[in-house]
Amino acid sequence: MSTYTIGVDFGTESGRAVLVNIADGAEVSEHVTPYRHGVIDSTLPNSDTKLEAEWALQHPQDYVEVLTTSVPAVLKQAGVEASEVIGVGIDFTACTMLPVDEWGTPLCFHDELKERPHSWLKLWKHHAAQDEANELNRIAEERGEDFLQRYGGKISSEWMMAKIWQILNEDADMYERTDLFLEATDWVIAQMTGSIVRNSCTAGYKSIWHKQKGYPSEDFFKALDPRLEKLTSTKLRGEIVPLGTRAGGLTEEMGERMGLLPGTAVSVGNVDAHAAAPGVGVVSPGKLVMAMGTSICHVVLSERETEVEGMCGVVEDGIIPGYFGYEAGQSAVGDIFAWFVKNGVPGEVEQAAENAGVSIHQYLEEKASLYKPGETGLLALDWMNGNRSVLVDTDLSGLILGLTLQSKPEEIYRALLESTAFGTKKIIDAFNDNGIHIEEVYACGGLPQKNKLLMQMYADVTNLEIKVSAASQTPALGAAMFAAVAAGEEMGGFESITQAAQTMSRVRDETFKPIPENHQIYQKLYEEYTQLHDYFGRGENDVMKRLRALKAPKAINQST
Ligand SMILES: Nc1ncnc2c1ncn2[C@@H]1O[C@H](COP(=O)(O)OP(=O)(O)O)[C@@H](O)[C@H]1O
Numbered sequence: 001m002s003t004y005t006i007g008v009d010f011g012t013e014s015g016r017a018v019l020v021n022i023a024d025g026a027e028v029s030e031h032v033t034p035y036r037h038g039v040i041d042s043t044l045p046n047s048d049t050k051l052e053a054e055w056a057l058q059h060p061q062d063y064v065e066v067l068t069t070s071v072p073a074v075l076k077q078a079g080v081e082a083s084e085v086i087g088v089g090i091d092f093t094a095c096t097m098l099p100v101d102e103w104g105t106p107l108c109f110h111d112e113l114k115e116r117p118h119s120w121l122k123l124w125k126h127h128a129a130q131d132e133a134n135e136l137n138r139i140a141e142e143r144g145e146d147f148l149q150r151y152g153g154k155i156s157s158e159w160m161m162a163k164i165w166q167i168l169n170e171d172a173d174m175y176e177r178t179d180l181f182l183e184a185t186d187w188v189i190a191q192m193t194g195s196i197v198r199n200s201c202t203a204g205y206k207s208i209w210h211k212q213k214g215y216p217s218e219d220f221f222k223a224l225d226p227r228l229e230k231l232t233s234t235k236l237r238g239e240i241v242p243l244g245t246r247a248g249g250l251t252e253e254m255g256e257r258m259g260l261l262p263g264t265a266v267s268v269g270n271v272d273a274h275a276a277a278p279g280v281g282v283v284s285p286g287k288l289v290m291a292m293g294t295s296i297c298h299v300v301l302s303e304r305e306t307e308v309e310g311m312c313g314v315v316e317d318g319i320i321p322g323y324f325g326y327e328a329g330q331s332a333v334g335d336i337f338a339w340f341v342k343n344g345v346p347g348e349v350e351q352a353a354e355n356a357g358v359s360i361h362q363y364l365e366e367k368a369s370l371y372k373p374g375e376t377g378l379l380a381l382d383w384m385n386g387n388r389s390v391l392v393d394t395d396l397s398g399l400i401l402g403l404t405l406q407s408k409p410e411e412i413y414r415a416l417l418e419s420t421a422f423g424t425k426k427i428i429d430a431f432n433d434n435g436i437h438i439e440e441v442y443a444c445g446g447l448p449q450k451n452k453l454l455m456q457m458y459a460d461v462t463n464l465e466i467k468v469s470a471a472s473q474t475p476a477l478g479a480a481m482f483a484a485v486a487a488g489e490e491m492g493g494f495e496s497i498t499q500a501a502q503t504m505s506r507v508r509d510e511t512f513k514p515i516p517e518n519h520q521i522y523q524k525l526y527e528e529y530t531q532l533h534d535y536f537g538r539g540e541n542d543v544m545k546r547l548r549a550l551k552a553p554k555a556i557n558q559s560t
């Protein structure tokens with residue numbers, strides 16, 4: 001009899017379960033459940049209540065539906081019995097957070113609250129708390145708060161404290177009614193086990209928590225707003241445990257709904273990019289892991305804690321116990337290409353792709369690959385969803401420079417692909433400049449499987465060979481590894497995540513190697529990119545912010 005664990009990856013648009021054989025990490029079966037309500041960014045579900053610009057919400061029930069649909073489906077597809085599954089683990093987007101009542105019920109499930117936007121779950125890419133983030137950073141800097149150093153000098157508007165403060169500022173009653181603010185990853189685990197356990201990864205990266213120092217002081221929160229003084233001991237209270245810890249066993253009810261045995265080990269929540277590190281076999285320093293999809297998260301391990309400009313955070317045990325885990329990221333990558341495909345191509349391109357029986361992405365990739373680096377004459381800034389690293393500013397926006405009447409869709413597409421590679425190089429440079437040396441690069445996620453041109457550009461721009469995960473769902477595989485650790489050796493699992501990764505991870509034979517002549521030209525383009533980056537991103541010309549201010553008059557929560 002084989003032994004299996006299940007990893008469930010909760011992405012931006014859908015959740016997917018993967019059944020993994022723990023003897024070799026083989027992904028035996030997988031199933032995707034799209035979120036019924038998708039990303040809620042214009043009106044609240046079943047309501048006329050409109051949302052402001054930059055809002056992005058989700059429906060918590062959609063996550064439960066993933067568990068009760070995709071988990072039974074992977075068992076059925078593989079013909080595997082519940083008794084052969086020893087553990088379940090999940091990974092999630094983050095900071096994706098929600099307010100719950102004293103029973104752990106999301107406030108948006110209350111009939112009397114569901115018309116109020118702040119009762120809902122805020123998705124990681126909810127960017128409407130930038131004002132709060134700016135003010136938080138200003139006050140933290142003024143007070144000389146040392147936690148700023150662990151977050152590259154700035155706390156992002158995507159994270160927990162900015163999102164909570166926005167709730168307080170815009171709907172103080174909702175804040176009062178909240179018993180706990182939770183990461184969605186911890187809430188979903190609580191749905192499976194019946195108890196709330198916070199994980200050290202999201203607490204560390206998204207909630208300014210430190211293994212030794214805990215949360216920032218009450219004085220700091222009081223300085224933000226006196227009503228926030230007791231936030232961490234009240235609405236953020238609860239034990240914070242390391243990754244791979246057994247959060248509990250599946251409840252009777254969820255066991256039945258998921259087709260698994262009650263009591264099956266459930267590991268604590270995790271984050272997509274962080275779970276991807278063991279998923280691709282990275283359990284030691286010097287190896288950058290890129291989880292490449294709608295956005296890119298970059299993670300790397302080190303034996304020491306240091307400051308790196310614009311990193312999302314450094315957290316002890318935040319990725320692999322025993323190491324300091326660093327995270328950086330780009331807020332939009334695949335999303336930029338999706339935006340262009342949706343909004344930027346003429347009908348004739350759509351038609352040509354259809355005639356060729358390929359997607360518009362594939363069509364444009366093929367045409368764009370006929371150009372050499374520099375040959376389009378175009379250069380873009382990859383900030384269509386703001387800049388996460390190294391500038392940490394969601395008020396920045398995109399730019400395409402060098403357009404002429406001859407510019408073709410495939411040339412613009414190519415420039416957009418290149419811009420994201422330059423964005424990644426900025427991040428690698430920041431790590432190297434601060435003594436976190438990047439010697440190898442590993443990629444996983446949807447993009448390496450979809451676009452070879454893009455991957456070759458990343459190799460050419462960074463001048464580093466890129467190894468690609470052999471798994472089709474690397475974060476889910478990582479989550480399944482943590483599930484095997486939560487189950488423990490006595491159940492047939494593993495003692496540590498390092499052991500699990502050594503047995504269960506694989507990379508493809510094919511790698512992307514830098515082409516020296518391409519790299520040479522990209523070095524020149526990168527210098528130009530750096531000039532634009534600093535000019536528009538570091539305050540010399542704040543035109544992007546001025547344009548945004550003109551465009552976005554604040555009008556919260558209007559009903560039509
Ligand atoms: N051939 C392609 N080339 C480049 N990007 C693509 C291609 N096909 C899809 N995409 C982009 O990939 C992204 C989805 O990546 P994926 O890893 O599957 O999702 P997620 O980030 O939600 O896990 C979308 O933003 C989409 O625009």
Ligand SMILES: O=C(CO)[C@@H](O)[C@@H](O)COP(=O)(O)O
Binds near residue numbers: 093095273327
């Ligand atoms: O920010 C994080 C992790 O810290 C991600 O969850 C977020 O970028 C979303 O990732 P995806 O683009 O859905 O893969």
